[in-house]
Amino acid sequence: MGFRESMMAIIVRHKLLANQIPKKCNHPLEEWMAIKARNTIKKGRELREEIGGSVPDHITREIFEKYQLYRVREQMKYAEANVPFYRNRFKEAGVRPEDIRTYDDLTKIPLTDPNDLAEKSMLFYGVSATKMLREFTTSGTTGHFKTIGYTSNDLISKIDIVASALRDIGMTKKDSLHVMFPMVIAWDPSLMLVGACNILGYDSSVCSEADIEKQLTTMREAKSTYIIGLPSFIYRVTKLLSKEVDLKTLGIKRIISTSEPLSESMRAQIQDAWGCKVLDVWGMTEFGLACAVECDEQNGLHTDEANMLMEIINPETGEHVPAGEKGELVITALNAEGTVLIRYCTHDIAALLDPPCGCGAHFNKRLVKPSGRMDLQFKIGYGHKVFPVMFDEVLFAIKDVIDYRAEITLEGYHDVLTFYVETDNPGKELEKQIVDAVSSIMAISDGLEEDLVAVPRVKFVDPEDDDYKGKTKKITDLRENYD
Ligand SMILES: [Zn+2]
Known part of the structure; x- marks a missing residue:
C-alpha cells in the first residue's frame, strides 16, 4: 500500500x-x-x-x-x-x-x-x-x-x-x-x-x-x-x-x-x-x-x-x-x-x-x-420448470464430472437436452450415470413419461475446445420463440 x-x-x-x-x-x-x-x-x-x-x-x-x-x-x-x-x-x-x-x-x-x-x-x-x-x-x-x-x-x-x-x-x-x-x-x-x-x-x-x-x-x-x-x-x-x-x-x-x-x-x-x-x-x-x-x-x-x-x-x-x-x-x-x-x-x-x-x-x-432466478428458469415438456441448480445437484454428485454445459433444442415435439460434459474418464458407464441422474429430476422424468422430452444426450468434451469454452451460460435454450 x-x-x-x-x-x-x-x-x-x-x-x-x-x-x-x-x-x-x-x-x-x-x-x-x-x-x-x-x-x-x-x-x-x-x-x-x-x-x-x-x-x-x-x-x-x-x-x-x-x-x-x-x-x-x-x-x-x-x-x-x-x-x-x-x-x-x-x-x-x-x-x-x-x-x-x-x-x-x-x-x-x-x-x-x-x-x-x-x-x-x-x-x-x-x-x-x-x-x-x-x-x-x-x-x-x-x-x-x-x-x-x-x-x-x-x-x-x-x-x-x-x-x-x-x-x-x-x-x-x-x-x-x-x-x-x-x-x-x-x-x-x-x-x-x-x-x-x-x-x-x-x-x-x-x-x-x-x-x-x-x-x-x-x-x-x-x-x-x-x-x-x-x-x-x-x-x-x-x-x-x-x-x-x-x-x-x-x-x-x-x-x-x-x-x-x-x-x-x-x-x-x-x-x-x-x-x-x-x-x-x-x-x-x-x-x-x-x-x-x-x-x-x-x-x-x-x-x-x-x-x-x-x-x-x-x-x-x-x-x-x-x-x-x-x-x-x-x-x-x-x-x-x-x-x-x-x-x-x-x-x-x-x-x-x-x-x-x-x-x-x-x-x-x-x-x-x-x-x-426466475428469469433463469426454463420450461420443458408440459410446462415443467427447470433451474440450472437442479442439474448441478445431480451432475456434480457424479465423481467423474468436472464441469458441464447444456443445450435445449426442439426436435419435432420433443424437447432435447444435450449435456456437454468435461471429464477425465469418458465412457459408456459415465454416460449412463449422467442420463440416469438427469432423468431422476422430476421435471425430466415427468416429461419423459408424457413423451414430450427426449432421453437426455451426453457428449464428452475437451475443456480446451473453443466451442465449449465459448459456452459461458450453463444452459442455453436454442428453441425458437419458446415461452
Ligand atoms: Zn447460525
Missing part, C-alpha cells in the same frame, strides 16, 4: 462498526447488527420513544424490527427528498413514510422492478453522479445496463459487513485469505476483497488461474487458511489438485463460496477433499457482495438485516408468504445514500427462516439460499 492508501485505510478502519465487536463474542455478525441498531436508537428520538425511552443492552427481535421499520421510514423520507424515481412513485401511490408502522404496511409501497432500474438508473441516485465514489454496472435482462452508485458511506458499510462476516466465520489477524475467482468473471470481486482485507489488516492472496501448480504455490507462499471464490472454479481446482496432493494437509480452515449457487453435492465433495466446511455467501451487485452469510450450522444464511429489510412475497398476488415458505425475495435498502432501492424485486426465489439459529444467534433471520 502507498501512503495515500494507508491513510485511507486508517480512516475507513476507524469508521467500521466491525471493530467495536467485542473480542470474545459468539456471534460477531449478529452483534454487529445489534451495535448498528443501538447506535440508531441513540440518535433517533422517535425510535427511542417507541421502544420505551432508553437504549437497550439486549436487542430482541421485536426491538430489531422496530429499528428496521424506523429505517424504512427514514429511507423513504430521504428518497422523497433526493431520489426522483421514488418521489414520483410515492406520490402516485399516495403513500407516506408515516404510513409504515408494521411489517404488513410494507405492501402499501409499490414494488420496484429491475427493468425500471436498468432503464432509468440515474433516477435512483440519491446524490449527483459526481458525488459517487464508485459506480458498478451490471447487465439487465432487457439488454439495458443497471448502474449502481455507491457513496463513500455506502462503500464503508459494504466493507463493514465483509469485515463482520469474516469475523463471524472465525478469521483472525493470524489467518490469510486466498481469493479464487476466474479471470473471465464480469466484475472483479477480487479487488474488493483484497481492498477489504488491506483495510482490516488481514493477509490475502489472489490467483485467478486454473493452473493448479500456481494455485498451490500461491496458497503455500501466503500460508492461506481460508479460501473464498466461485464454487464452480473452486470445484474444478479441487478436482484437479486432489490428484496431486492430499488437500487436507494444506490446513485450510474454511472455504467460502460466493457469486454463484452452490449445489449440495458440490459442497459435499469440496468439504470431503479439503477436510473443512464450505460456507455459502449470497450477494447481488445491487446490494453488495455479502448480503447473507452462512454459519457452521449450514442451515440458512444469516442476512444483513441492519442494512436490508427482506420480504418474501407470492409473485402472483404480491402478498407476504408465511415464514419458511418459498417466494420471491424483495429487498429494501435501509441506509443507502447512492443508489436507493425500496421494495426491489430480485427475481430470486428464496425463503426466510425465523430465529433462533442452532449457532445461538437469537434475533437474526436466515435466508434459505435462492434456488434459482
Whole structure:
C-alpha cells in the first residue's frame, strides 16, 4: 500500500462498526447488527420513544424490527427528498413514510422492478453522479445496463459487513485469505476483497488461474487458511489438485463460496477433499457482495438485516408468504445514500427462516439460499420448470464430472437436452450415470413419461475446445420463440 492508501485505510478502519465487536463474542455478525441498531436508537428520538425511552443492552427481535421499520421510514423520507424515481412513485401511490408502522404496511409501497432500474438508473441516485465514489454496472435482462452508485458511506458499510462476516466465520489477524475467482468473471470481486482485507489488516492472496501448480504455490507462499471464490472454479481446482496432493494437509480452515449457487453435492465433495466446511455467501451487485452469510450450522444464511429489510412475497398476488415458505425475495435498502432501492424485486426465489439459529444467534433471520432466478428458469415438456441448480445437484454428485454445459433444442415435439460434459474418464458407464441422474429430476422424468422430452444426450468434451469454452451460460435454450 502507498501512503495515500494507508491513510485511507486508517480512516475507513476507524469508521467500521466491525471493530467495536467485542473480542470474545459468539456471534460477531449478529452483534454487529445489534451495535448498528443501538447506535440508531441513540440518535433517533422517535425510535427511542417507541421502544420505551432508553437504549437497550439486549436487542430482541421485536426491538430489531422496530429499528428496521424506523429505517424504512427514514429511507423513504430521504428518497422523497433526493431520489426522483421514488418521489414520483410515492406520490402516485399516495403513500407516506408515516404510513409504515408494521411489517404488513410494507405492501402499501409499490414494488420496484429491475427493468425500471436498468432503464432509468440515474433516477435512483440519491446524490449527483459526481458525488459517487464508485459506480458498478451490471447487465439487465432487457439488454439495458443497471448502474449502481455507491457513496463513500455506502462503500464503508459494504466493507463493514465483509469485515463482520469474516469475523463471524472465525478469521483472525493470524489467518490469510486466498481469493479464487476466474479471470473471465464480469466484475472483479477480487479487488474488493483484497481492498477489504488491506483495510482490516488481514493477509490475502489472489490467483485467478486454473493452473493448479500456481494455485498451490500461491496458497503455500501466503500460508492461506481460508479460501473464498466461485464454487464452480473452486470445484474444478479441487478436482484437479486432489490428484496431486492430499488437500487436507494444506490446513485450510474454511472455504467460502460466493457469486454463484452452490449445489449440495458440490459442497459435499469440496468439504470431503479439503477436510473443512464450505460456507455459502449470497450477494447481488445491487446490494453488495455479502448480503447473507452462512454459519457452521449450514442451515440458512444469516442476512444483513441492519442494512436490508427482506420480504418474501407470492409473485402472483404480491402478498407476504408465511415464514419458511418459498417466494420471491424483495429487498429494501435501509441506509443507502447512492443508489436507493425500496421494495426491489430480485427475481430470486428464496425463503426466510425465523430465529433462533442452532449457532445461538437469537434475533437474526436466515435466508434459505435462492434456488434459482426466475428469469433463469426454463420450461420443458408440459410446462415443467427447470433451474440450472437442479442439474448441478445431480451432475456434480457424479465423481467423474468436472464441469458441464447444456443445450435445449426442439426436435419435432420433443424437447432435447444435450449435456456437454468435461471429464477425465469418458465412457459408456459415465454416460449412463449422467442420463440416469438427469432423468431422476422430476421435471425430466415427468416429461419423459408424457413423451414430450427426449432421453437426455451426453457428449464428452475437451475443456480446451473453443466451442465449449465459448459456452459461458450453463444452459442455453436454442428453441425458437419458446415461452
Ligand atoms: Zn447460525
